[in-house]
Amino acid sequence: MESLYETTVERYRKYVMPTYAPKILFTRGRGARLWDADGREYLDFAAGISVCNLGHCNERVTRAIQHQAETLVHVSNLYLNEVMPRLAEKLISNCFDGVVFFCNSGAEANEGMIKFARKHGNATGRNEIISMDNSFHGRTLATLAATGRAKYRKGFEPDVPGFKQVPFNDFSALEAAVSDRTCAVLLEPVQGEGGILPADPGYLKKVRALCDAKGILLLFDEVQCGMGRIGTRFAWQSFGVEPDAFSMAKAIANGLPMGGFIVRRRYADVLTVGMHASTFGGTPLVSAAALAVQEAFDQDGVLENCREQGEYLRRRLAEISSPYSFVKGVRGMGLMIGVVLDREAATLAGILLKHNLVVLTAGECVLRLLPPLIISRADADEALEKIAAGMAELDRLIKEGK
Numbered sequence: 232m233e234s235l236y237e238t239t240v241e242r243y244r245k246y247v248m249p250t251y252a253p254k255i256l257f258t259r260g261r262g263a264r265l266w267d268a269d270g271r272e273y274l275d276f277a278a279g280i281s282v283c284n285l286g287h288c289n290e291r292v293t294r295a296i297q298h299q300a301e302t303l304v305h306v307s308n309l310y311l312n313e314v315m316p317r318l319a320e321k322l323i324s325n326c327f328d329g330v331v332f333f334c335n336s337g338a339e340a341n342e343g344m345i346k347f348a349r350k351h352g353n354a355t356g357r358n359e360i361i362s363m364d365n366s367f368h369g370r371t372l373a374t375l376a377a378t379g380r381a382k383y384r385k386g387f388e389p390d391v392p393g394f395k396q397v398p399f400n401d402f403s404a405l406e407a408a409v410s411d412r413t414c415a416v417l418l419e420p421v422q423g424e425g426g427i428l429p430a431d432p433g434y435l436k437k438v439r440a441l442c443d444a445k446g447i448l449l450l451f452d453e454v455q456c457g458m459g460r461i462g463t464r465f466a467w468q469s470f471g472v473e474p475d476a477f478s479m480a481k482a483i484a485n486g487l488p489m490g491g492f493i494v495r496r497r498y499a500d501v502l503t504v505g506m507h508a509s510t511f512g513g514t515p516l517v518s519a520a521a522l523a524v525q526e527a528f529d530q531d532g533v534l535e536n537c538r539e540q541g542e543y544l545r546r547r548l549a550e551i552s553s554p555y556s557f558v559k560g561v562r563g564m565g566l567m568i569g570v571v572l573d574r575e576a577a578t579l580a581g582i583l584l585k586h587n588l589v590v591l592t593a594g595e596c597v598l599r600l601l602p603p604l605i606i607s608r609a610d611a612d613e614a615l616e617k618i619a620a621g622m623a624e625l626d627r628l629i630k631e632g633k
């Protein structure tokens with residue numbers, strides 16, 4: 232008889248479009264732990280790519296979903312539901328004053344934010360957006376055009392016009408690229424897919440001043456680095472630089488699909504009735520889960536824990552990796568951590584998986600750690616032990632010339 236794993240792989244191969252190549256079948260999760268179909272337990276330092284920031288099956292979120300699923304799941308945005316405006320109020324109460332648009336994913340959030348910027352800019356004949364090399368903004372056609380890695384666009388030409396990229400953290404390059412056609416600058420405060428690269432705070436302040444001087448919108452993509460990931464609810468709060476608009480997704484509803492973007496109050500009327508829409512955006516079910524996430528930030532010490540464990544992990548990672556010349560550095564903020572290697576990070580990630588530690592890679596050479604923000608010190612120590620063992624194993628392989 233075939234195992235559940237074998238049957239699932241067979242079905243996947245036969246009926247699912249092969250845009251991913253998954254190898255493990257997880258069947259259960261709780262907190263920072265996952266279990267596969269054979270009952271093997273894993274420590275999850277990926278959190279569904281920074282989605283399950285409160286851990287798997289967080290009690291607060293589960294209760295909110297259960298209650299809302301029995302009350303009202305969906306009515307469309309042609310009608311009011313009482314949950315979504317409460318979520319919007321909650322988000323804004325912790326942000327600068329503004330308004331929110333809700334959708335379902337990160338790409339969609341950025342797409343909406345790009346439409347917002349073009350609509351605003353076109354009023355004065357400006358519609359070009361400058362984004363950053365090595366950035367990642369999503370897989371829709373406009374967000375691909377904004378993404379600073381050509382390999383994602385290959386084969387999907389023609390590119391959506393109106394975008395150009397400059398090197399990240401290079402103010403002179405940005406200044407030189409700005410023209411009288413520029414309507415917005417778009418960047419990730421901490422680049423995620425590009426390799427866990429934080430913006431230099433001084434750079435962001437200069438970018439803000441440049442945008443103010445030229446009447447250009449400053450847009451932040453906080454899809455990966457927002458929602459507590461770097462130790463503040465919104466990523467911009469860690470830098471003390473306020474954007475004119477920023478996008479969110481991934482962790483907003485701890486695993487239910489939601490995205491959105493917030494714009495400053497002065498831009499609240501740029502997109503009005505009929506200009507932008509989403510069937511599922513801000514549905515009561517997802518909004519209830521997202522409200523529970525915000526309550527956890529308020530009441531469960533999540534952000535404080537993220538900062539504390541993040542600092543500890545980054546310090547200890549630097550210590551345990553110091554004997555190995557293949558480790559070039561440890562970087563990141565909060566619990567968005569990159570271990571920079573001098574070679575492809577996939578080999579080390581594979582070794583760690585054998586040690587039951589789920590991790591990610593970013594760029595080609597960065598081991599990316601995105602644990603749930605609720606990890607304990609014991610979880611951090613367990614992960615460090617596995618990473619130390621993994622690095623020793625990689626070192627052996629390198630010495631053996633494998």
Ligand SMILES: Cc1ncc(COP(=O)(O)O)c(C=O)c1O
Pocket residue numbers: 280336337338339341367368369370419423424452453454455456480481
């Ligand atoms: C910074 C950033 N923006 C946008 C996206 C796209 O989000 P989604 O996959 O939800 O469309 C991602 C996904 O990894 C991301 O990291």
